[in-house]
Amino acid sequence: MKVQLNTGFMNKNKDENLLPKNDIHRRIIHLDMDAFYASVEMRDHPELRHKALVVAHDPREYHGHGVITTANYLARQYGVGSAMPAIKAVQQVPKDLLVFVPPNFEKYRAVSAEIHEIMHEVTDKVQSVSLDEAYLDVTQNKLGDYPSVALGNYLQEKIYRQTGLTSSFGVTYNKFLAKMGSEYAKPFGKTVILPEEALDFLAKQDISKFPGVGKKTQVLLREMGINTGADLQQVSVQFLIDHFKKMGYVLAMHSRGIDLSPVEWQRQRKSIGKERTFEPSIFEEQTALTQLRKYSNEVAKILQEQNLMATCVVLKIRDTNFETVTRRRMLKKATTDGHEIFAQARWLFQALPEFLERGIRLLGVSVTNLEQKQYQETNLFETL
Template sequence: MSGDLPIRKIIHIDMDAFYASVEQMDNPDLKGKAIAVGGGGKRGVVSAASYEARKFGVKSAMAGNLASKLCPHLIFVRPRFERYSEISKQVKSIFYDYTDLVEPLSLDEAYLDVTENKKGNPSASLVAKEIRERILKEVGLTASAGISINKFIAKIASDYNKPNGQKTLNPEEVIEFLEKLDIRKFYGVGKVTAERMYQKGIFTGADLKSKSLEYLDKNFGKSGRYYYYIVRGVHNSEVKPNRIRKSLAAERTFSENLSSEVFMLEKLDHIAEEVSRRLKKSEVAGKTVTLKIKYSDFTLQTRSKTLPYFISDKSIILETAKGLLYQEKLNNSVRLLGISLSNLNTEVKKKPEQKSVSVQLKFEF
């Protein structure tokens, strides 16, 4: 195949246990201890866990009471998102010393395109090493990095030598690496999809690569095409300095289950106010209001309504959410409510998907 893909050098930087590491840095008494950022009560949820806590199986999105059972000496720390945002800005300022092509994914990770960088360094691996050293020296935290020909492979690579390490996948190594990779390691293949793939005899990248595009389309719908190309090392998404926000949301988990819509109205009022505040702060508006309902048995339901105009005002968001709440009878008592706005006025038409499946194999990394 001809090498007609755009040639890029992409770095994925991922801060190590970011929230927990910030807490340990700011409070020396927490260093070396098992800590969880989040709530430890029966309704609490772990937002992040230190590596000391992870050894006991504690991980993000885990219920606080379960985390406490796994690690009885676990220390819970309330999250301080303003502080995390402050540290994140310090880290990103280092990125911009090397390239303007920085695409933040969250407070603790980002893609950098260093194909042509401000330091004139032809080695993306050395650039990543220098960035990590500066983060440690200037911020006081460790970071891991993945380096390769596109965002998909760089993100996978950044997990390999965590914490405080990096892995480079040179162009000529990509295909063999992907063929040997457990399907669960593929970014974009979740737990449910992995189980479906296992049932169909797909355990590794090589197994996935053996399936035709038609087979993957038939069995995995819209995602089939994505799987077909990524296992061949093809992922043409550019590093986007200004990522387009697709939705904005807020939600609340209640200390006690709510069994009547009447008791939920006050909660919805606060949530709508928070969504409106975030919309106005981001200077965006949306047309589609979605009400998220999580029941006491942990089943999830969403109800949506698209308006003919863009909104950001609390009163309209609240009235629309109320209408969705009363739209149909609740299935059970409710433990969580959320409101999101999508179909925002920031969205633009996507570029058509490139169909090339070739990989450039000669490139200095």
């Protein structure tokens, strides 16, 4: 179905009244490390700088199994990228160029901690998205009355001097645009989007560049003749809501440069969890249950240390086809007991036998519905 983009509009004023008033007074930086894991490995192994480096276990040693964590820019020239089966790299990259390096997350976490310390030199309003990217609200900052782009330059240059790694950043008035800016600039670049330039910048972007627009949504939009930000700007807000519900409302806002979400740097904890990605994938039930027991005990320990209790156990599982599901089970009463958490996680896991058959790529346990423990349970007889 193709949409006639210049017809069928509702009253323009009424249409725009569906959207909140924009806020262009904040100053937000989105900083994103360039091919982070691969860059760390090239820094530590300079002999690999001119190789197509793929961070993953070599699938030729794991019966074709394995998923790419990330790849350097040379490897990406051959169509290789993160979340792809590692065997694709073997098929697509010349043999004399291809190098697999197994991931070392302990090292990556240590480097990430260094980078975050540098971010906190600028502002404490830092929202970490992952080890290699974060949002910073620099409307007010620790360094003084400097333009936002100067603060971005400071971060980029100091990270490079201290760690030897490159990063890219976007600077603008909201998080959504800042992320688009950092992606637009990669690698080792910067993008400044002023409020008066935002609509023109967005109009030129393909819909695939809009964060949160997945492949299925892209297909539906293209079937409607919506391929760019300019197309989204022409379609009425109500049309997008009618066809895509909440996602349509978000698309309408984003295409018009509106995103009021704050940099969430002080959030009340809503859940506690542990998870891990496996290479090679898990095919044995006992192996999976051993991991679930371990995570359940680790989660219970955190609950006890923070004097919290939980009334809901959540299982997260992903197979080798990247199908991901979460299942939850409510408890009759709040708990901090690892045995109880594991029992519920095991029940949820055993209700999904098809994931073992396909191979488990990721497994995790978390608890939600947290509440503060109001008293310490005491055995009165121990005090006599």
